[in-house]
Amino acid sequence: MTNSSTSVPLNYLNHKTGLWSWLTSTDHKRIGLMYMYTIAIFFCVAAILGLLMRIEKLTPGQTIMTAQTYNGMFTIHGIIMIFIVVIPGLAAVFGNIFLPIMIGAKDVAFPKLNLFSWYVFITGALLGLYSQFANGNSPDTGWTFYVPYSAAASSNVVIALTAAFVLGFASILTGLNFIVTIHRMRAPGMTWFRMPLFPWSLYATAWIQLLATPIVGITLLMVIAERTLHIGFFDPSLGGDPVLYQHLFWIYSHPAVYVMILPAMGVVTEIFPTFSQKPVFGYVPIVFSSLAIALVGYFVWGHHMFTSGISYESRWFFSFLTFLVAIPSAIKVFNWLSTMYGGSVDLKPPLLFAISFIFLFTIGGFTGLTLGSLATNIQLHNTDFVVAHFHYIIFGGMGFAFFAAIHYWFPKIYGRMYNFKWANISWGFLFVGFNLLYFPLFVIGIQGMPRRYFDYDPKFQTGEVLSTIGAFILITGLILMISNLVYHSRRGAIAPANPWHGVTLEWQIPSPPPHENFDEIPVITHEPYRFDHPHTN
C-alpha cells in the first residue's frame, strides 16, 4: 500500500485486512466486491472463448479447432456468460454494494445468508468450469441443454447441469435477501415512492429470481434424473415429451433475461439524473414499467419455441404478449431521454457508457421485436440474427450498463478516481468494436446463416471476417478499460465523497464508505431526485 493509506480514514476496505477477513466478511460491500472480482475473472475466461470462436470462424471449415472443441466452447461460453456473469452480474455486485446504502440501511437483512450465497455461487461457478475440463470431455449441448440431445451427450452434461442448478440457488438467495431488505430495512421516512430507482429495479428483479429460478432448478434436476435414473420425462422413447422440456426451460430462462436487463435499466436511471443535474423524468411510470416487465415477462416464454411445433393458438398468443412486453421498455427509453432533456448534461465516462447503452439496447430491443413477430421469427429463429440480438441486448445492454456502473461508482467504491481520457478512449474501442463484431451477424442471419455452426457456406465469409475483426477491436478496448480501472483503484487520485454531485444517499457518505455505512441512519424527507436543494456534504 502507498503512504496514502495512512491519510485515508478507516473504511470498509481497510478496517480489517488480510484475505481471511474478506472471505469471512458479512459486510455487503465486501461481498459485492468479491462477486465483482469472481465475475470479472469468469467474464475474461468466457470472453476469450468467444474470441477463439471468432477466430475459428475466420474461414469455413476447420481453422484453429475441431468441431467438437467449437461445440463445447459455445456451450461453456454461454453457460458462463449467462449463469455466472450476467444473471448475478449487476444485482450481486452493485446491488450488494449499493442497495443497503441507497435505502439508508447498515446492511442487507440477512448478512450471513449473503456470504453463504457467495459461497454457493463460487461452488457453482467452479463446478461449471470443472464440467468443461473434467475427463477432457466438455459438454456440447448449448446453454439451453435441449433434450433429447442433452440426455445422450457427453457425460459432463450432468456436472454442467448441477452447476447451473447450484448457481440458480445462489441467485434465489440473493433475490430473497434483497426483497426482505427492501421491505424491512428502508430508512425512516423512505416510503416506497421515495426509494431511488436502482433499488426499485432490484426489487422487480428479485421477484423474478425468486419465482422463476426454482422452475429451472427442478427442470435441470429432472434432466439429471433422466440421465442417471432413466426416468424419461423428456425422452420420447419412454413416452416423455421433448417440447415440454423447452416449455419448462423457457418458463425460467425468458424471465431470466429480464433479471439481466432490469438492474441495467436501474443503473442508467441513476446515471442520467446525476449527469444532467435534473430529476428523473416520470419516476412513477419507471417504477411501474419495471414491475410490468417483471410480471408480463413471465408469460412470454413461448417466443423461443415458435418453430417447435407448439399449437397455433399458443404461437400467436405468445407473439402478442411478446409485443406487449416491449412497451414498458419503450416507456423507459423515452423517460431517460426526457430526463436529460433540458438538463445540464456533462458527458463524463459514465454517461458516455449510459447513452451507448440506450443506443445498443434500442437496436437489441427492436431486433427482439423482429424475432417476436411470428412470420419473421420463422425465418430468423436459430440463425446468427438471434446471436446478434442477444449480444446487442445482453452485452450492449447489460454489459455496457455494467461498464457505466463501474465508472459511476468507482470513486465511491475505491475512494479514488480513474483516468477520464483513457476511459473515453477505451469506450471508443469498445463501441466501434462491438458494432463491428455483432452487426454483420444480423446481416448473415437474415441471409440464413444458422447459429451454433462450426462450418459455414463461403457466401457468409465477409460477414464472419468483419465480425472477427470487430472482436479484436473490442478486446483492445476491454483491456484498456480494465487496465485503467485496475491501475487507478490503487494509484488513482483521491476522489471526493461526491464527485458527480449526485443526490442519492450513497453520495452523502464518505468515499470509500465506512464499515457501518452511516454513523447515524438518515431520515428521509423527500423524493430521491431533487437537485434544487443542493446537499451539503
Added chain:
Amino acid sequence: METLFNEGSNLAGAVDRAFIFIFAVSFIFTIGITALMIYILIHFSRKRNKNPQQFSHNTKLEVVWTVIPILIVLVMFYYGWVGFAPMRQVPKDAMPVTVIGKMWSWEFDYGNGKLSKELVVPYNKNVKLNLVSVDVNHSLFIPAFRVKEDVIPGYKNYLWFRPIMKGTFDIYCTEYCGLAHSAMTAKAVVVDSLEFNKWLADLKVTGNVPDHPGLAIIKANACLTCHSMDGSKIIGPSFKGLFGRKTVVVTDSGEKEIEANGDYIKKSIIDPNADVVKGFNKGLMQSYKEKISAEDLDKIVDYFKTAGEAK
C-alpha cells in the same frame, strides 16, 4: 443479399413485408433516438446550459409515448400474424414428402421406397413436408422459402410451401444436434413438373423399402414381440396369412368360427379378450384402444389386406 429478397416460395412475400415494416419502424426510431441524444448532448451540454431545468413529469407526453408504441406493436403483431397464418394451413392437394432427419443428414422420402438426398420439388405445386426425427431434435430450414420447423422425435411436425422460383436452394439444420450439426445440410431443387415427374420415376428404390404404414405402426407398438411374421407361434398367433384366415375363437358364450376380416382384426386389437383365439391365453394381450387411433387401425387392416393379396 441472396435469400432475403429471393422470394423462393409463395410464403416469402408476406414474411418480407412483415420484416420490412418492422425494420422501417426500427430504423426510424433508432435514428430518431440517436439524433435526439446527440442534440441533447450538444445543446444542453454543461458548457451551454449551466442551469438545468427541474421538471420531472408531463402526463400528456407520457400517455402519448405509451399509446403510440402500443399501436405500432399491434401493427407489427398483425403483419407477423398474417404472414404466419398461411404457413399452418396446408392446402389439401399438397404433395406429401416425408423428411427424415438424423445425425447428421437429411433424407427425403417420396413414398414407395423412393428416398432421395435432395429435396426435388415441382415448380408452383404445393408441397407438404412431414418431419420425422429418428434421434434428437433437428430443424429443417430453407431460407429462400422462409420456412422452418423443428424435427422432433415423437412429434408430427410439418410445414408446407409452393415454390415460385426455379433453381437450387440451401437447406440447413437449425437445431443443434451434436458434432456435425453444421454439416447437416442439403439442397432443395425446384424444377418443372414434367422434369420432376421424370426425376421421380427415375429415382431408384433404395435398399430399405419403407414399411407399409400399417406395418410401421405394428412395429412401433412392438406387436412383433408376440406375433411372428413367418408363421411361427410366439405368444400370440402369427400374422402370416392372417387376413381371411378362418379361426376358431372362444367368446364368453362359447366357441365359434370366424373369418378374420377388417372388423375382426380391429376388434382383436381394441378388445383382444372378447374373441380369444383357441389355443391361446386370454388376458395376455392388452387393449390398444388408447394407443392406436381409428385411422391407424385402418392402416393396420389395410396392411394385412395387402399382405394377404401379395401371397
Added chain:
Amino acid sequence: MKNHENHVSSDSLNWTVLVILLILTAITILAIKIHLGAFTVALALILASIKVTIVLTYFMHLKFENLLLRLMVGGVFLLFAVVIVITFIDYYFR
C-alpha cells in the same frame, strides 16, 4: 424482540381446524369412490385447495398477518395458475 402483534391461536382452534381438515380428507376419498367422471379430478383439486387455504390461514397464521403478505401468497398461487393455463394453451389445442 417483542412480538407484539403476534397472534396466539388457542389449542381449541387448532383442534377445530384439524377436525375440519380430516373431514375434508374423508370427503375427498369418498367423492373419488362415487365416480363423477371428468369432475372427479376437479373436485379433488377443489377440496385440496380448500384444505390448503385452511392450513395457510390458521396453521400458518396468515389470517393474523399483514395484508401485504397475504397478497403475496395469493399472488404467488395465482401466478402459478396462470403459468399452467398458458402452458395448456399449447397442449390443449394440439
Added chain:
Amino acid sequence: MSTNEHSEFIDSDTGKLGMWLFLFTELFLFGGLFIVYSVMRSKYADDFHHAALELNAFVGATNTVVLLVSSMTVAMSLTAIQQKRGGKAMGLLFITLLLAGVFMVNKYFEWGHKFGLHLYPGSDVMKSLPHGEIMFFGLYYMMTGLHALHVIIGGILLTIVILKIKSGKINSEHYLLQENGALYWHLVDLIWIFLFPLLYLIT
C-alpha cells in the same frame, strides 16, 4: 465498529418474511413437477388411472392423516411457547417428530413394496409398461422422493428447535426459529395435500 457483523439479531417480522419468500421458491420447485404432471396426465389419462391402481390409497390416506395431525401439533407447540409452556412445546414437537417417523416408515414400506415388484425407474419391468405408466411412476418417485427429502429436512429443523427450547434459546420472547420451522413443516403438509389426490386417488 468493533464487530464484523453489522447487526447480530434479526427481528421477527424480517425473519418471517424471509421464510415465506423461501416457501414461495419451494412451491415453485414442486410447481415445475406439477406442470409436468398435468401435461402428462392430459396426454395419458387412462394410463395414469391404471398406474395409480398400483398405489395403495390406504397408505396414502394414512400418511395424509399423519401429516395433518403433525401439522396441528406443530401449530400447538407454537401456541405453547407463546404461553411460556416450554415443556409442552417440546412434547408437542416430539410428537411431531414421531409422526414424521411414522410417515417415513410408511413411505419406506411403500417404496420397498414397489422395488420388490421391480417397479423402479430404469428397471426392465418399468420399461415394458405403457408410456403413460412409465411417466406416472417416474413422477411418483420424483414427487414423493422430493417430498420425503423435505420431511427429513423439516424433521432436522424441528429437532434443532427442540434443542434450542431446551437450552432456553427459544422462549416466549424469541421464537422466530420455531415459527419458521413450523412454517416449513406446514409447507411439507401443504404439498402433500396436493400430492395425495393427484397420485393416489385418480384411479
